[in-house]
Amino acid sequence: MTSIEQQVILVTGATDGLGREVATSLARQGATVLLHGRNQDKGATLADDLRHSTGNSKIRYYNADLNSLSEVRQLAATIRAAEPRLTVLANNAGIGPVAPQAPRRTSADGHELFFAVNYLAGYLLTHALLPLLRASAPARIINVASIGQQALAFDDVMLIRDYDDARAYRQSKLAQILFTFDLAEQLHGTSVTVNCLHPATLMNTRMVLDSAYFPGAKSTIAEGVTALEHLMLGTDLAGVSGQYFEGLEPGRPNEQAQSPDARRQLRDLSARLTQATS
Numbered sequence: 001m002t003s004i005e006q007q008v009i010l011v012t013g014a015t016d017g018l019g020r021e022v023a024t025s026l027a028r029q030g031a032t033v034l035l036h037g038r039n040q041d042k043g044a045t046l047a048d049d050l051r052h053s054t055g056n057s058k059i060r061y062y063n064a065d066l067n068s069l070s071e072v073r074q075l076a077a078t079i080r081a082a083e084p085r086l087t088v089l090a091n092n093a094g095i096g097p098v099a100p101q102a103p104r105r106t107s108a109d110g111h112e113l114f115f116a117v118n119y120l121a122g123y124l125l126t127h128a129l130l131p132l133l134r135a136s137a138p139a140r141i142i143n144v145a146s147i148g149q150q151a152l153a154f155d156d157v158m159l160i161r162d163y164d165d166a167r168a169y170r171q172s173k174l175a176q177i178l179f180t181f182d183l184a185e186q187l188h189g190t191s192v193t194v195n196c197l198h199p200a201t202l203m204n205t206r207m208v209l210d211s212a213y214f215p216g217a218k219s220t221i222a223e224g225v226t227a228l229e230h231l232m233l234g235t236d237l238a239g240v241s242g243q244y245f246e247g248l249e250p251g252r253p254n255e256q257a258q259s260p261d262a263r264r265q266l267r268d269l270s271a272r273l274t275q276a277t278s
């Protein structure tokens with residue numbers, strides 16, 4: 001079993017909300033924590049604060065805006081060059097639904113923004129870091145998805161027709177789950193596992209508190225941290241792969257996640273859009 005001091009854990013979206021809290025907890029426990037964010041000053045300040053408040057010097061910050069596939073590629077290349085090991089990758093960064101009638105937005109690459117930031121960036125980052133994860137095995141990949149899910153319409157994945165903010169969010173979250181199940185099959189027989197989760201319902205993060213969709217928070221970030229750390233470090237999950245959790249328990253995702261055809265369509269589309277190879 002890998003001790004916490006030997007763990008090297010990359011948390012995307014570590015500058016706020018769930019990511020910041022889990023990074024803080026891992027730093028306190030003595031792990032090497034690789035923080036990722038999109039705002040250099042915010043990230044560098046957080047890294048300084050964590051080194052100071054936890055006494056853990058093994059904290060490094062990496063900057064990339066996940067709305068750009070070239071920045072995701074550069075992020076992976078920088079990490080591969082600087083870090084000899086990576087034992088956990090948590091694809092946590094995300095954007096939430098803002099308001100009904102919110103306009104459709106696109107990424108730097110022209111892709112629908114929720115699909116790009118919440119799903120496609122993690123797909124590319126994971127594939128680009130797989131050689132490092134394989135070399136550091138046993139290693140774990142965790143995709144922070146959500147209980148808010150909706151089947152992807154493959155004739156209009158980017159929601160050019162009938163755009164709806166909440167639907168765009170839910171599709172992107174289900175895409176993470178399809179990806180998790182698909183990748184687990186590809187990694188079968190290796191010591192790299194991949195699982196996903198709904199961390200907790202309506203945690204008190206900016207994603208929830210700033211959204212017109214939600215009545216307010218219903219759970220704490222601490223509950224989400226417990227669930228996410230279980231997937232990262234839980235000894236009961238050694239070798240477990242291709243699972244979806246709701247909090248600490250196995251859950252049942254939208255039935256499209258079980259469709260080999262849907263998974264193949266998403267895999268083909270993602271490979272085409274990202275040109276990822278691993």
Ligand SMILES: NC(=O)c1ccc[n+]([C@@H]2O[C@H](COP(=O)([O-])OP(=O)(O)OC[C@H]3O[C@@H](n4cnc5c(N)ncnc54)[C@H](OP(=O)(O)O)[C@@H]3O)[C@@H](O)[C@H]2O)c1
Pocket residue numbers: 012013014015016017018019037038039042064065066067091092093094095117144145146147198199200201202203204205206207208
């Ligand atoms: N909150 C909930 O109740 C809940 C429920 C289910 C699932 N989730 C999932 O949990 C994850 C974390 O959510 P949260 O509630 O902690 O949200 P949050 O407080 O809004 O934090 C989101 C993090 O992602 C980063 N981020 C957003 N867009 C980015 C981009 N284009 N490039 C790089 N980083 C970007 C943010 O950076 P900045 O600091 O620069 O803003 C921040 O660090 C998300 O995947 C979300 O879907 C949350």
